[in-house]
Amino acid sequence: MMTGMNRDHLDKGFTLVEMLVVIVIIGIAATVVIPMIGDNSDMQLTSASRKLITDLLWAQTVSISTQQRYQVVFDTANETYEIQDQDGTVINDPITKAPARMDYTVDNYLRSVEIATANFDGHNSVWFDRMGAPYSGAIIDNTPLTSGQIVLAGGEQTVTVNVEPVTGRITSP
Secondary structure, eight states, rough: OHHHHHHHHHHHHOHHHHHHHHHHHHHHHHHHHHHHSSHHHHHHHHHHHHHHHHHHHHHHHHHHHHHHHHEEEEEEEEEEEEETTTTTBBBTTTTSSSSEEEEEEEETTTTTEEEEEEETBBBSEEETTTTTEEEEEEOOEEOOOOOOOEEEEEEEEEEEEEOTTOOOOOEEE
16 A cells, blocks of 8 residues: 555656646746836837927917917926926916926836937927917017927937927927
8 A cells, every 4th residue: 555655646746748838838928028027218208209299289289279378498407398388487287287397307107218409499498379380599589490309318219309390390200
């Protein structure tokens, strides 16, 4: 009877085929999971550029709908931008009721993104008139925009957002 118990004990374990199947499954799971854990700065950069385009369009739309001037002011040193009314007061986001301000240094989801440049004819802000046309310089100036772009950087990639003169069309190639 002891002999049968020892044989049952020896038969317990994994076969080589079972071990290989488990190793293959772990390998497949690793190829799927490891890239997700790694650097996602390209996704953050895409999200940041979409939010920036949305905020620029919103400032332009608010200018048209309220018939007042609104501007988007960029601070590349502090990685921020904000939407201000014609008096220079930061306006509130209509959904969150928080100030319409983006700070890449404190946003957990976009922390790897930075504002590389923001140039509107040599100025750091763009404002829109009551027709949605873009202007450069101080909001009291009436200097039509001739060239405007923001470059966002994340990881080793960059995205350029352009504000076209006259029409104010906002694009990102």
